[in-house]
Amino acid sequence: MSSSNKELKDRIKNASDNSERFIYQDDEAIEKPFNWAQMRRLFYYMKPYKRQLIPVIIAMIIGTITRLTIPALTIMAIDKAIDPPSGDPSYTKLYTIAAIMVALFIIQWASNSYRIKYTNIIGQKVIYDLRHHLFQHIQKLSFRFYDKRPAGSVLVRVTNDVNALQDLFTNGVVNSLMDCVQLVGIVVILLAWNFKLGLAVMITVPIMFLVSSTLRKRIRFAWQDVRKKQSRINSHLNESIQGMKITQAYVQEKENMRFFDNMNAVNVKAWNKASALNQAFGPVIEITSAIGTFILFWYGSYLIEHKEITVGLLVGFANYVGNFWDPINRLGQVYNQLLVAMASSERIFEFIDEEPTVAELGNAMPLASIRGDVKFDNIIFEYEKGRPALHGVTIDVKAGQSIALVGHTGSGKSTIINLLCRFYDPVQGSIRIDGQDIRNVTIDSLRSQVGLVMQDTFIFAGTIRDNIRYGRLDATDNEIVEAAKAVHAHDFIMSLPDGYNTEVEERGNVLSMGQRQLLSFARALLADPRVLILDEATASIDTETELRIQEALKALLKGRTSFMIAHRLSTIRNADEIIVLDHGRIVEQGNHEALIRKNGIYNGLIEAQYRFLSA
Numbered sequence: 001m002s003s004s005n006k007e008l009k010d011r012i013k014n015a016s017d018n019s020e021r022f023i024y025q026d027d028e029a030i031e032k033p034f035n036w037a038q039m040r041r042l043f044y045y046m047k048p049y050k051r052q053l054i055p056v057i058i059a060m061i062i063g064t065i066t067r068l069t070i071p072a073l074t075i076m077a078i079d080k081a082i083d084p085p086s087g088d089p090s091y092t093k094l095y096t097i098a099a100i101m102v103a104l105f106i107i108q109w110a111s112n113s114y115r116i117k118y119t120n121i122i123g124q125k126v127i128y129d130l131r132h133h134l135f136q137h138i139q140k141l142s143f144r145f146y147d148k149r150p151a152g153s154v155l156v157r158v159t160n161d162v163n164a165l166q167d168l169f170t171n172g173v174v175n176s177l178m179d180c181v182q183l184v185g186i187v188v189i190l191l192a193w194n195f196k197l198g199l200a201v202m203i204t205v206p207i208m209f210l211v212s213s214t215l216r217k218r219i220r221f222a223w224q225d226v227r228k229k230q231s232r233i234n235s236h237l238n239e240s241i242q243g244m245k246i247t248q249a250y251v252q253e254k255e256n257m258r259f260f261d262n263m264n265a266v267n268v269k270a271w272n273k274a275s276a277l278n279q280a281f282g283p284v285i286e287i288t289s290a291i292g293t294f295i296l297f298w299y300g301s302y303l304i305e306h307k308e309i310t311v312g313l314l315v316g317f318a319n320y321v322g323n324f325w326d327p328i329n330r331l332g333q334v335y336n337q338l339l340v341a342m343a344s345s346e347r348i349f350e351f352i353d354e355e356p357t358v359a360e361l362g363n364a365m366p367l368a369s370i371r372g373d374v375k376f377d378n379i380i381f382e383y384e385k386g387r388p389a390l391h392g393v394t395i396d397v398k399a400g401q402s403i404a405l406v407g408h409t410g411s412g413k414s415t416i417i418n419l420l421c422r423f424y425d426p427v428q429g430s431i432r433i434d435g436q437d438i439r440n441v442t443i444d445s446l447r448s449q450v451g452l453v454m455q456d457t458f459i460f461a462g463t464i465r466d467n468i469r470y471g472r473l474d475a476t477d478n479e480i481v482e483a484a485k486a487v488h489a490h491d492f493i494m495s496l497p498d499g500y501n502t503e504v505e506e507r508g509n510v511l512s513m514g515q516r517q518l519l520s521f522a523r524a525l526l527a528d529p530r531v532l533i534l535d536e537a538t539a540s541i542d543t544e545t546e547l548r549i550q551e552a553l554k555a556l557l558k559g560r561t562s563f564m565i566a567h568r569l570s571t572i573r574n575a576d577e578i579i580v581l582d583h584g585r586i587v588e589q590g591n592h593e594a595l596i597r598k599n600g601i602y603n604g605l606i607e608a609q610y611r612f613l614s615a
């Protein structure tokens, strides 16, 4: 429901940042001082397009020369053709000058069009390269990097920060070069034609510069504030949408709305302020340039009276002075862009300079086809210095064996699988597959032979078929169906409206938990890894699905070495070996019967968690 005008006005007036419930990290680039080293680094991205830039710069020079020539022709038209000293107007001269002017306008138009078109094309290529480089790099970064940052902040750098450089690369660089040439050209011409009048006209330049830079600075800060507010709205929206189910479940809609309204109003308030400042800019500039024009005509007519200049020259001066403020204005704008670009590029380079903590050795060899023997040798690992998550874990697994990892929450089960996939490297000890230390082999060759089925099955937006194919992109449709059949997913897929062509949304919200599990099994089976890691879903499912999943698991695990973070008793029971973890240590090990007989920690865990199932 919309609020009344007065209510809305009051809300905007009283909106305040301080009433915020959550703290959002500001992820918008503010500005940074100019930094040459960074600028050089940015320009490095333009290097591949050096040759393409040459015709653009030539077009820019032609455009500038023609622009500077046209007012000179106006003077000529007045002083030599319309009102020559002889007092006898010459139409032939006038037509010739007019024809030259038309030709120059056409040349100017053509060169400007060329320049604008190609600066945009080159700029977009540079932005493409930069985004490509950044994304390529962040894909290589290790889990430690992502542990420290919310996904949103990574996203902002790949999108907003790169976008912030767009203007600089597409228009900024070439246009400012053009503006500088034009400014210097005008100053030289004006002073050469009439030093005194030139100087008089330029008195307003420092005033204009001072006024414009002060005002611009305030406008810049005001818009930055708007962006900050908008980015908070984005963060809040992102969180709200993701947490919508919880909001509705806890009936927090009203509170959420109140909070959102405040943010919304804070944003409008900031926008109003920035926009008011923006509107003040135009008149201030116009008044200053009007003062310049006044000086020109006042002093110019004085000089005409004293026969120091001609009428044509005064008209020419007026023309040039008119062309004077635009470049000054644009240079001010580019300066603003540059400061924001400094902040954005600093943030981009911070990511690009980040080295993956799990690095591939220079002489790493691809891991040859493995059998699947896995050995953890006295592994010590810590996520944060001084807080070990694993204290000397040794596990020896023969190819084809299935291992169930059990233990209380936080006992180190996921850590073991993180290390086996080499998402992190141990602080001490080694992990060997078929006798080879996994640090000595290429990461791709390792991960392509170690399959991972996560608890939170990730379903991508696309068809069911594409989602299964993600396991092996060159799999045929037939292989996909075979994999689905093997893990008993075929029947439910066929019952969907379009079978394998059914479109599923990102994260697969339309599929049930069990169905998602089966899809991820099919995906893993297609990839056919020798070593399989499975983080079993914790959600309880009905007995029929449970049975189907157990059947599917059997098919999936057959002939593979497997590590399972098992939550279901049926899965744990079927494992060849159960490893019981407690606070990062292996405290018990053996098969289900042996461990139950032992009547130790495992028995306690099973008693506590699965009593109702095993009864």
Ligand SMILES: Nc1ncnc2c1ncn2[C@@H]1O[C@H](COP(=O)(O)OP(=O)(O)OP(=O)(O)O)[C@@H](O)[C@H]1O
Pocket (backbone or CB within 6 Å): 147, 383, 384, 389, 407, 408, 409, 410, 411, 412, 413, 414, 415, 416
């Ligand atoms: N990214 C991380 N950064 C810092 N500490 C972490 C990180 N991930 C896990 N830990 C810590 O390491 C320890 C082991 O965690 P791990 O995730 O391996 O436990 P888990 O047995 O898999 O638990 P759960 O059953 O709840 O998933 C815990 O104390 C946890 O707080």
